[in-house]
Amino acid sequence: MLPKSKNSKNSNASRKRPRSQDSNSAADTTAPSDDVAAPSSPVKRPRLDTDAPTEAAPEVDTDVVIAEADDTPATESAASQPEMIAKIVRRIKLVNLNKYHQTKDAKKWLLKQQAVKDQPWVEELKLKKAPKSQFAIITLPTEESHQAALEYLSSLTMVDKGQTVTVEEFVDEIKARPPRQIDVNDKRTPLERIADQTTPHWRLPYEEQLTLKKKVVHKAFDEMRKQLKDKKLRVPIADVIASPETKGYRTKCEFAIGVNPAGERTVGFNSGAFKAGEYTVVSPRGLLHVNDTMIEAAEIIESFVRQCTDLPVYDKTTNSGFFRLVLMRTPSTGQNMVVLQANGEGHTPEALEAFEQKFLAHFKDASDKRKLKVHVLGVQYYSGVHDQFAPDVPVKVLEGPADATVEETLFGFKFTISPSSFFQINHAATEVLYKLVRDWAAEQRTEGEDKETTLLDLCCGTGTIGICMSPGNYTKIIGIDIVPEAIEDAKANAKRNGVENVSYLCGPVEKMLGTALSEAIPNSQHVVVLDPPRSGVHQSVIKSIRQCSAIDKIVFVSCDVKQAVTNFVDLCRPTSARFQGVPFRPVRAAVVDMFPHTKHFETVLEFHRVEPEASEEEAKAEASGDEADVANRS
Template sequence: MTDVVVDKNDLAGSLPSTEKEPVDPIEEKNQENQPAAAEGESAEGGVYRYIKGDLFTSEIFKVEIQNLPKYIGFNDLKKFLNKHGINPHKIKLFSKQMFAFVTFKNQEERDKAMKAVHGMQWKSKVLSVRLAKPKADPILKKRKQEEEAEGGQPGAKRAAGSQEVEEDEEEPLNIQIANAVTPLWNVPYEEQLKRKEKEVEGVLQKLTREIGNNNKAMLPWLFVQKEKYNKMCCPLEAIRPSPVQTEYRNKCEFVIGVGADGEDKTVGFRLGKYKGGSCAVVSPSETTHVSSEAKRVVQGFQQFIRTTPYAVYSPETYEGHWRQLTVRTTRTKQTLAIVFFNPQKLQEEEIEELKRNLRQYFAEGEGKESGITSLYFVRMGQRTSSGTEDLPCEHVTGEEWIHEELLGLKFRISPHSFFQTNTPAAEVLYSAVGEWAQLDQDSTVLDVCCGTGTIGISLAKRVKKVIGIELCQEAVEDAKANAEANGLTNVEFHCGKAEDVFPTVLNAVVSPNVTAIVDPPRAGLHSKVILAIRRAEHLKRLVYVACNAKAAMNNFIDLCRAPSNRVKGAPFRPVRAMAVDLFPQTMHCETILLFERVDYSSNTDTQTTET
């Protein structure tokens, strides 16, 4: 994905049902795309101003599908629409209310969908489709509400585009930003760990209920497990703490905007989200999780951009240039920085001059004290709001890579490659994964979503073969270089989507002892990967590393559900779980689950597994 569409509704979140204003498609099919202005506001200056610009937004081609069947998911709706030749740009599903908002890239596709879906029957439900109004711009909506609350008078001068600063009522900025980015900063660490462990316990209790609902054959086993493990399907081992609790992040993404204190061209973190009506930025200087090396880069870069004539980018107006700064650091004292810049209508000569100035400033000038050893420049288009990992990086100065040491091994890291953000805690995590995988010299390890190859490479000397799969080409190149640098010859890596590559790789493995280790993004694995794992009966053990166990719940359920026409192969069941804290001062943690294949031939589906 090289160009991500800026869509205010993406930034704003889902439109609540109380705000939808549908129009009958039969009577109003040929009406204007633009919504009528709300009472007392002009279309040009109101909360829908963004749809009047030159930029694409699918919000003007938006419909509401009503009377959807119960219990359908996002993928069900997407497949249903695709089956009927409908290609939506974006879907927002409200399954409990049985309706969805669907947007399209143009009026032709929208009208085609309305004609095809309106009146169609799906699972005994007759669907209806209506046009829907765009989502109001959150910043402008909040500003309008504030002005109305003040009796219709324009509000006082606000910092960062709508945040009123009332010193008598608001907490100091350093407290506000700490609450925003490290919400547990004032909670004792032992208490943080207890909260995270309790959160994972809740996930396992929910998984236990879901397994019972989706695989009746496991109910006897589940009954025994629940009695032994506090309503959980498997034992939850004590959470493993992070060796360091402060300055642990080796990668930080800093936004560039107007400071909450009114200072222009501020580099740091946002106090809130755009959908909350805020663009205010606060310096990371007093945050506890950012390293001193990264803070030094932020300070030097902020000093540089304040000397330039280029403005910060505004997500409200789409104007301006400076957008983001990403800083990656290592324990080997190397620092990589990526500058994200929107060229707008600047000439190529101006861009090249800017890069020369960046190079001079950080390689020879005042910015040299920042300690940057590798500097990259990324051009972001008007339509780019997220997915920056896929944008081309232009090398400006310094080394091409930074290098890290982990578990006595050396790793090369490219600008966009994934590497766990807390290196000391990652060592704890990977050591636990290696222990749980129960490997020997005859084992073959499938390392899915392998990033720079850290997990597979750390286990390679203990097994016969490691096969890694990773979507990011940069990371795959890093992984290959890392295997070579560590003298490993039994490791291979494949680039591509896991759902495309994994089934082929898995079917080619003939080893009698196959273990899969998956460390997917927050949303979890594609259902095709889960189905391939289920079909591969020779795969008996799977270690799942989840950075968001709640988001991965569907993966867990599919691994354990009863066999069916869709889900082939004997199910797995969870036999061991543990949380590892990679993100002190926040509620996030990594969760490891060990799944083992149910062996019906020995009737182990009704027995418990001791650990």
């Protein structure tokens, strides 16, 4: 296991790009963390049982307005920052698209145009489109691919919803920092460096990690008060609920295949800064969040890759090579999944089939010796430039069910997981989180009230929260999500588990909410569970919730409370022309540590609808500029 430094509060001023909580991918670790830096003193190896969570009952405090010390390290001074450099970026603009297209829809439409999907540059293409805009932006990594795409797309006649789509080029001059230079004074071992990138709080005692996470919530609520101009707003926050498991808790990881600092082929995590010319792969053995099953499987594949000297590992600098990455899932059911991703370009079908049989034989023999059980063993052939598992590329199953799925359970309910499915990666903590949401949503607002309840599961995904809440006192559960595949999975999950009081609607929440309310039980209590992506939901969703007077309670689940502040504020703003409907007020909050040794966690916040009379007085007070009156009524 990793040692802990004496100096647990050293900091690294280099910034780290955000990463998804769902996937600890090979691409997630190519930049150093801003939480923990290289230790300046020799490292000792203390016992690691000191970071186990305590079982004391959580105490409740009230979010208070105080100037707390920042738990993030100070950045370099302006004088020490490298001088910004100008960078020319050429992009392609598609104009007159259907304004209701999301980015995914626009890309699907583009790929259906004449032979676009067959062009050599299509795998490198990145397309973005803002909601309700009529244009999309295409970016390609090289001048050659940009020019080829521009010429080809300009030669096409493209029509979307009756409008002729035009192709334009525009050039941006942006300011950027030069590549970070390698720190020659960094004395950390490769394992310590990768630990600082993947689990930046690993040096801290677990209780101290929980304290830091609670401070982040306090600061987010300070910002909410500031934006609402309501200094006396208080939100009771319970102590952070510790993860039942703090070691080996991840049930999904993506491991890169490359070379370690000694030049040996390795399966693990990317270390260093690729742009600075420093790029190696470090074994995951010793990292606190990776379980033994994954480490064993990674080492089996590593031994196989080292044997295949005729097949090179993938090289990011040249976008060439064969072995790319490994995706693993280790659900609580023991139905483990291992998928090897390789670049099949330039290899005949016969050669790939021979490779598959060799890989299957090696893995079965080695896993039998290690007593490692794998439910799905597969390969994915991908020749694109992205260092991640490709969700749209099929998996060829070498052993296991043809659909390459495994099973996970939550509260006894069974869920099917494919290689690219979103599913929480800490099983034990997920049940803690969902139980909290279930309990809060089930409580009646008025003591002694016993009304039928309709649960609106917004941004429901594959339906896990709603299905897990179905045994509660809900007459009807209605899930809404914009992704058709997620809705189909949710319906299948409900049918598989025999849940009959749930139905699903596909479309934007703001458009489907009216339909959902028409299907709800008349005169029932309407409770919303909202579990959006990291960035929260669009303002239009918040406005539609406010305008639905039947909704008087919301349980909001946020995986990034700092980004969700905008949604919190919009729910609570006084009634106005822009924000119609009676506002809500936060009544309590809780924090669940789903990701020990990292900065990430889940925040649950309960909102109640403000009494209409109080809301009207508050709106009048704000309109007259009497902030003190507003505060007294909060």
